[in-house]
Amino acid sequence: MEKTLEKEHRSRVWRLKAAVMLAAGLVVCVVVWLFWNMSLEKPSAGLRVLVEQEGRVVYEGLLQDESGKPVHVDGQIHMKGSAGEYIVEFQDGKVRMLLSHCPDKICMNEGWTETPSRPVICLPQKIIISVEYVGNGYIQLNGPDLDAVVK
Ligand SMILES: [Zn+2]
Secondary structure: OHHHHHHHHHHHHHHHHHHHHHHHHHHHHHHHHHHHHHHHOOOOOOEEEEEEEOOEEEEEEEEEOOOOOEOOOOEEEEEEEOOEEEEEEEEOOEEEEEEOOOOOOHHHHOOOEOOOOOOEEEOOOOEEEEEEEOOOOOOOOOOOOHHHEEO
């Protein structure tokens, strides 16, 4: 009699444990999903642009605010790449490679971007112009350096 009670108790504890673990797993899933959603789909402070050259960030600036309004100064920045000067242009919260002396000009043909999934890449010069969502705690690291922006 006692043995059956103990068995029943144990199975009840086990069921409780399983339920708690399931609930915890569910909570973890929801939290991960929320973070994923916040970081990838709902910009909280807007979009920023990053220009990376040979793995180094050479320019960074806020492109659009949280409502998608353009906040970057319209104009161009003139930079020095391995194939010579290249020009990155900003207009209406969008960015493009205006001029590059690379042999294939694929980067120039990419045109304007304002989409995180569509970076402008110059393979010969190892330049990546990318756009990404930024969180509320966004602090600008590198610019925009207004001296480098030529209207
Ligand atoms: Zn190129």
